[in-house]
Amino acid sequence: MTFRNTSFFALIALVLSCVSCEQLLLTPEYENTPQGVFDALWNSFDQHYGGFMVKDINWDSMYTTLSKDIREDMSGEELFDACVSLLSPLKDPHVLLVPMDIDREIWYGSRKAKLDTLQDFDKDILQENYLSEVKTTDNMFEYGIMEGNIGYVYIHHFALNESDTKKEFDEVMEELGSTAGLIFDIRGGFGGEDVSGKGIASRFADQSYHYMNTRVKNGPEHDDFTPAVQWFVEPEGTRYEKPVVMLTNLQTLSARETFLLAMRVMPQVTQIGDTTAGGFSNANPGELPNGWGYYLSVGEWTDGNGISYEGKGIAPDILIQNRRPDVLAGKDEVLEKALEVLR
């Protein structure tokens, strides 16, 4: 056999080995069995969940206790319920479990899960009764002027980056800049990027305020974190100097809460309504060997003084809870209290 032929056949053998050795090169870590699914979920939270340091939970004991109930012949619904039992003590609104192909709905790990409806808030009903004209920006804001020259801004989400948020909010303030007071309504709706709320808050600051610290997991141990990053609100753009009220409820979650952290450090800001949801950290999705999905919080978010509100929420300065019949009748006691404070 010549050198050329030897080399050629060696090459063909190499190619065939590349094609056929995928099992050797790419070995899955967990099996798609009830035990494999439960173990994958426990391990993923063990290594990636960022809230263990601020929550009094013995994660190892949780495994020891609950894994006894895992059987190879259990149904998907039984397995889902066992996974919910594992995650429930975290009391984390960013934790959720997404089933596939079983008779269960998405499970949310928050107080929100205990509400059978959005009982205390409906933006459309309320705006019809309190605003003569509602204007909207391209993405984030609905706004108008209420009786007594009070500005009202509802924030749909915080999905824009900081510079786009500032640009869009400046459009709002062109019309509301001369009002006697301003209401931010951050009840319900979606979260988004923390930098977006930081951008809005910069239009209210008279000085630099240290309002938040964040750190995320960088290793498998419960106390493996990146160095804390300090977040500041810096005065920027045209400042709004009049009093501001933040309206909150149990659905005020995530970037809505970090926006509240940025605003509440300023002396002209008052929070009215209900306690917020208590889920500040960024959260990421994951998946299990059977295809189910989940979300977990990846870090520790505190206010500028190092106080964590994870799982607790931020209590308002003035506690007012709407009742569902009132809201259906078009009455918003939380909003009316805000108007009273600002007048």
Next chain:
Amino acid sequence: MKNLIVVCSLLGISMGLFAQSPSGKWSINMGYDHAQINDPFSSPLMYRAHAIKVGTHYQKESDVFTSFDFALSIGNSQPVNIGQRTATIIEDPDIYGERESFDVSVNPLLSFVRARASYGIGWEIAPHHFLGAALKAEHTYTGIRLDDWFYTEAGLSAMYHGSFDVGAGNLDLDVQLPLLAFVVRPNYSSDAYLPELSSYYLTYVKTAGKVVGLHQLQHPDIRLTYHPSGNFSVGYHGEYLRYQEPGPVRLLSNQVFIQYNF
């Protein structure tokens, strides 16, 4: 759209640079890319992509061998053992107690994109056998764990090119092995959390981009092209990737293609 412009520009540049060269030859190719990704740090599920591969290739062989290769794979990626996942999301009840629902599909039709470009130069060590170096860049973007997943690598590789007479035609063998590369992967928490966040990707470049050597990154790349007489060639391109940050990542890609030589 921005990505498409970049791709078209790269194709244009490659053809423009080398098409005028009298002794070089350039070609276009099209084929099938079967890629498998196992990233247990992100997901316990192994993913398999079926993709269409298109590309262009240039090579010039004299005392010095030079080559340029660009390839783009676009297709669909799903977990091997589960396949396409769909679900109906039922929203919380509104104040009237009514609930809305909507259907979602995980990794719909186009969910796998991989672009690679390399420029190599080699010096003859024996007739039709060359050893040298290549600059290579590669970006893979797909969906894993119900979220974006990416791998970016740019660096310097050792390169070998050999040409063998086989039957009436000849077989080209090209091998590249990265020696030093800048790799971008998500950080451990897969989270962009910085207060000066402008884009997730740039944050990952800042917080998790690393210069690595052969002991941290093993990424052999083998390309075999058989040229019978005529303008058409057939080929195989195989890659195996092994990288450890932020957790073990494995990628195995097997591609077959038909090439038209100008």
